Amino acid sequence: xxxxxxxxxxxxxxxxxxxxxxxxxxxxxxxxxxxxxxxxxxxxxxxxxxxxxxxxxxxxxxxxxxxxxxxxxxxxxxxxxxxxxxxxxxxxxxxxxxxxxxxxxxxxxxxxxxxx
Amino acid sequence: xxxxxxxxxxxxxxxxxxxxxxxxxxxxxxxxxxxxxxxxxxxxxxxxxxxxxxxxxxxxxxxxxxxxxxxxxxxxxxxxxxxxxxxxxxxxxxxxxxxxxxxxxxxxxxxxxx
Numbered sequence: 001x002x003x004x005x006x007x008x009x010x011x012x013x014x015x016x017x018x019x020x021x022x023x024x025x026x027x028x029x030x031x032x033x034x035x036x037x038x039x040x041x042x043x044x045x046x047x048x049x050x051x052x053x054x055x056x057x058x059x060x061x062x063x064x065x066x067x068x069x070x071x072x073x074x075x076x077x078x079x080x081x082x083x084x085x086x087x088x089x090x091x092x093x094x095x096x097x098x099x100x101x102x103x104x105x106x107x108x109x110x111x112x113x114x115x116x
Numbered sequence: 117x118x119x120x121x122x123x124x125x126x127x128x129x130x131x132x133x134x135x136x137x138x139x140x141x142x143x144x145x146x147x148x149x150x151x152x153x154x155x156x157x158x159x160x161x162x163x164x165x166x167x168x169x170x171x172x173x174x175x176x177x178x179x180x181x182x183x184x185x186x187x188x189x190x191x192x193x194x195x196x197x198x199x200x201x202x203x204x205x206x207x208x209x210x211x212x213x214x215x216x217x218x219x220x221x222x223x224x225x226x227x228x229x230x
Contacts, residue, residue, distance in 0.1 A: 004159075031216055042122075042205060042220035043160070058217070090159055094216050102216025104150075107159035 003027050004108035006091050012114045019078040021111050023091030025071075031094035031102040032074040034058075034066065036087040037110070043090065049074055050102075081115045088112050118143045122206045122221030129196055129228050137191040137224045139180075139206035147208040149173075149182055149189040150218070154203045163191075163204070196228045 003026030013019050023032060031050055035043040035058075045058030047066040055066050063085060067075045078085055089111045094102040123138040141147065148167045152160040164173030169184035178193045191204060206221040 033216075040222055042120075042222040043218075044220075045217060048217065092160075104162055104165070105216065105218060106162070107152075109159045 004091060004093055004106060006089075006108040006111050008111060009109065010112045012116060013081050014116055015082060016080050019081050019113065019115075021076045021089055021113070023074045023076070023093075023108060025074075025093045027093060027095070027106075028071055029093040029095045030071075031105075032068065033092040033094070033105065034064075034074065034076045035090045035092065036060065037090060038087050046076065046089075078113075081113075083115050086113060086115045118147065118208060118210050118219045120206050120208055120219055120221040123224050125223070126225040126227060129226070131198055131228055131230050132195045133228075135191070135193040135196045135200075135226070137204055137206075137226070139189045139191065139221060141187050141189065141206075141208050143187075143208055143210055145210070146184070147210050149180070150207040150209070151178070151180055151189070151191050152205040152207060152220075154205065154223070156202070160205065196226075198228050198230050201226055201228050 005024045007022045033048045034046040037043050044060045046064050049055045049068045065077045091108040092105040094105045119142045121140050150165045151163040153163045154160045164175040166173040166182035172181045180189050180191045203223045203225050205223045207218045209218050
């Protein structure tokens with residue numbers, strides 16, 4: 001199994017509070033991703049990173065920010081949590097593929113976030 | 117834009133039954149196609165993949181063939197087991213994607229009864 005951990009695994013927070021989720025990898029992979037999983041939507045990309053300090057937005061990035069100051073850690077921050085951000089959040093990592101771009105993605109165990 | 121349409125669930129089968137989960141895609145060029153599986157309380161695991169037309173991906177008795185003419189990548193298994201109960205996701209990655217972004221279908225819940 002790819003060495004990916006997410007913390008916390010479960011969190012309950014109140015509307016308006018800031019929340020930071022952490023993804024940690026031991027694989028030294030270049031690419032990292034944050035997804036959210038909601039019933040009826042599958043997984044949707046929030047943000048991704050293609051190197052230290054190199055990040056970009058996915059399709060549902062509003063209300064989220066990310067940071068990557070080290071290869072192994074990719075942080076997702078909800079600046080002011082809302083009930084619509086109640087979801088399961090998955091981190092994924094990707095090694096370099098044959099052509100130098102990203103290869104297959106491997107997923108962490110997920111963080112279940114509830115915003116009350 | 118790129119997208120995946122996946123068969124709505126839930127799917128309920130008896131053990132040893134034949135499984136098909138339909139997946140069709142829309143993409144420019146020739147994407148790579150994937151099936152992921154999610155067991156209860158866990159993250160997604162790559163089940164199989166195909167990177168070009170007519171490729172057949174296979175793993176753990178599951179198979180899927182990349183059909184360019186029908187833009188499909190249907191998942192099949194000849195004899196399902198109770199342990200196959202999970203949510204299955206079809207996904208694509210665009211050929212020109214330099215950042216590896218995946219587009220997922222909505223997922224299909226499979227329950228297998230003994």
